[in-house]
Amino acid sequence: MDDETIVCRCEDITYQEVVDTVDEGYTTLDEIKRKLRCGMGPCQGRTCMRLIARIIKEKTGRHLDEILMPASRPPEKPVPLGIFASYEVGSKNARNCKRSEQFRSIFGGKDE
Amino acid sequence: MRGIVSEANNSEAFSEAKMSDVAVIGGGINGCALAYELAKKGVNATVFEKGYLGSGATGRCGGGIRQQFDTEDNIRLVMESVKIFEKMEKELGYDIEYDQGGYLVLAHSDEEKERFKKNVELQRSMGLGVNFLEKEEIKELCPILDVDGAKAVGATFCQTDGHANPFRVTEAYAKNAERLGAEIKTFTEVKGIKKEKRFEIITEKEKMFADVVVNAAGCYSKQIAEMVGVKLPNKPYRHEILATESLKPVLKPMIISFMDGIYFCQHKTGQIVGGIGNPDEPSGINTESSFWFLEKMASTITRYIPSFKNLNVLRQWAGMYDVTPDARPILGKTNVKNFFVVCGFSGHGFMVAPVTAKLMSELIVDGKTSMPIDNLSIERFKKGVIRKEGAVVG
Incomplete structure (x- = not known):
């Protein structure tokens, strides 16, 4: 990786920016996530977190096992609000929404 | 000392x-x-x-900065706070993503309308620039909001309210x-x-x-x-919140409703961030996310702004309110x-x-x-x- 290599594609964060942040004293993924917004974009950290963990390891000498992943936040992948909205039990459009049916077939649950 | x-x-x-x-x-x-x-x-x-x-x-908070309270102590405190926020980027030398897009507080009944008018009177007497808006004026101020869907009959608006990145x-x-x-x-x-x-x-x-x-x-x-x-x-209570993907600026003010318990706004980075309260939430320290919240938030926010039904939720999380009597x-x-x-x-x-x-x-x-x-x-x-x-x- 060179200095300009993009580590976080969602937020356009480069290798050098991560290195500078670690040098500033932020040596956990939780802190770097909040400082640089890595892991807050559409991929939710799937692309960048392991790469950043490696940078922390290189800079601090800590073992990868000691570098904890930030808490995983639901939903696991981006889901439109409309799907959850139509899922609400008893809501007017629950019965008419195909997405809602698909959703129920995956996650279970029933109408009023 | x-x-x-x-x-x-x-x-x-x-x-x-x-x-x-x-x-x-x-x-x-x-x-x-x-x-x-x-x-x-x-x-x-x-x-x-x-x-x-x-x-x-x-x-874990939404970053909102609101002066529209109904007790004098709270109004005065946040008014003073806003004065500091307004100069903060200069004083501390940081971009804090401060945005004074205003707070639009929706009223859903005649009773609430009357109460809001009294609040506005108190707030104005303290020097706060706040106005009561009728339905038509809400539509003018915030065209993306479905006033009927939100069941709003009026609102108060204060332009100097806003939000920043915590x-x-x-x-x-x-x-x-x-x-x-x-x-x-x-x-x-x-x-x-x-x-x-x-x-x-x-x-x-x-x-x-x-x-x-x-x-x-x-x-x-x-x-x-x-x-x-x-x-x-004090007692701790969990409150949940979510963030969507980023989109171009579509929403200027923070929208809140005491009746529905909802608040949401668009941050400078483009995402919509907001939460909704669960009146049955038991007291206790708990930062787990619930499916109840996701459904309730999604169904309420899409009622307020129907076009958000196609907007992706990226993540939900929870934080604690430290609540006094x-x-x-x-x-x-x-x-x-x-x-x-x-x-x-x-x-x-x-x-x-x-x-x-x-x-x-x-x-x-x-x-x-x-x-x-x-x-x-x-x-x-x-x-x-x-x-x-x-x-x-x-």
Whole structure:
């Protein structure tokens, strides 16, 4: 990786920016996530977190096992609000929404 | 305070031990802002934070800054706070993503409308630029909002309300505090406090002595207070929130409704961030996410703004409100000398922190404050009659 290599594609964060942040004293993924917004974009950290963990390891000498992943936040992948909205039990459009049916077939649950 | 410090310095007993004038417990917005204000007054503070800065309620909050309250204390506090927020980027040298897009507070019934009109009267008498809007005016101000879908019959709007990025603000205060001599200890949990001549702060790593202790531990402030025998009436409640993917600017004001318990806005980075309260939420420390919230938030926000049905939710999370019996903060002295509390913000800690930090630094260093905070002292709960803040959301 060179200095300009993009580590976080969602937020356009480069290798050098991560290195500078670690040098500033932020040596956990939780802190770097909040400082640089890595892991807050559409991929939710799937692309960048392991790469950043490696940078922390290189800079601090800590073992990868000691570098904890930030808490995983639901939903696991981006889901439109409309799907959850139509899922609400008893809501007017629950019965008419195909997405809602698909959703129920995956996650279970029933109408009023 | 200066008296206390010089007395401490003359004492020989602890000359070898690590000393700090003030130990601040909690590295959220209030702890960091207080460390900065104390440092500005030349008082050296040490902040103890059990996680990273802002890992508690601060980093989990929506970042809203609202002056439209219904008790004078809260209105006055946030009005003063806004004055500080407006100059903060310059004073602290950080981009805090501050946006004064205003707060649009929806009324859903004639009864609420009347109450809001009274609030506006009170707020205007205090110098706040706030207006009551009829339905048509809401549509004009915020065309993306479906006023009928939201079942709104009126609203109040204050342009100088807004929001900022809580991580940026916390970091800005912390870095400036350190620059002026404060010490900030992250990943350092306070395990105990002993009160003898001074306070002894016990952590896993070390002991430290301090003349003054400030409890700014958010939902843990009750436990911290118990370490010195101070009882707080606070109770923790979980509140959930979500963020969507980013989109071009479509929503200027923060939209809130006390009836639906919802609030949401668009941050400068483009995402929609908001939450909705669960009236049946039991008290207790819990930061798990619930499916109930996701459904309730999604169904309510898409009723307010139908086009959001195609907007992707990226993540949901939860944080703790540190709630007092009257939903107003507890600031000031306690019955243990030199043990101060800055807690009980009941969901509004971020928005008032700049001013509460300033007032607390005045109280600790000068012994008096530039704005009265007696109404917010812990003593008020002994009197029995309390005036509850009604304008609480989420």
